[in-house]
Amino acid sequence: MEGLHRIVAGHSFFAGMAEEHINVLTGCAKNVRFEPEEYLFHEGDTADQLYLLRAGTVALEVNKPGASITIQTVGEGEIVGASWLVPPYRRGLSARAVDLTRALAFDAACLRGKCEADHDLGYEMMKRFLPILIQRLRAARRQILEG
Structure with missing residues (x-):
């Protein structure tokens, strides 16, 4: 657990979060990795994890009939x-x-419980x-206006 806490x-x-909060959040976390082209999740899935990226790149996509659009x-x-x-x-x-990706995965139910x-x-x-x-909403808006 010491390595995960670090x-x-x-x-x-x-950054700047109180040590007591880091200690609590670490209890909800684990290390995960994804191979290139592997999906972390699909649109419509239950949101049971939050991911904080440590390395790699992830495409956020919306689905339309017959295709996915990276936003x-x-x-x-x-x-x-x-x-x-x-x-x-x-x-x-x-x-x-998009490529080999390493992340911290946080159990969503655990996070919600700790925050409550x-x-x-x-x-x-x-x-x-x-x-x-807000930044992601603005990016989606730009994508729509430019698309």
Whole structure:
């Protein structure tokens, strides 16, 4: 667990977060890896994991009949899978590893429980997620306007 704690504490998403919160979040985490072209999840799946990318690149895709459209590509230091945060906890996109990808995977039910039990932790998580979600909405809007 010591190695995992170090990895969680060292991820840019958690920069400046209180050690007590890092300790709690580490209990929800595990290391995972995805091979090139492997899907982390598909649109419509249950949002049971949050991923913080450590290495590699992931394409965020929307599906349309007969094709997928990449709306954004994210890499090291970024998050994938924010749907864990909002009911009904379903994926709004698909996420596909472009190359070998290593990530921290956080159990969504564990995260929600920890945030509910400690509202200071929940607020810290929201402050970190909201700017990312707004940036992703803007990217999707640009994609629509340019497409």
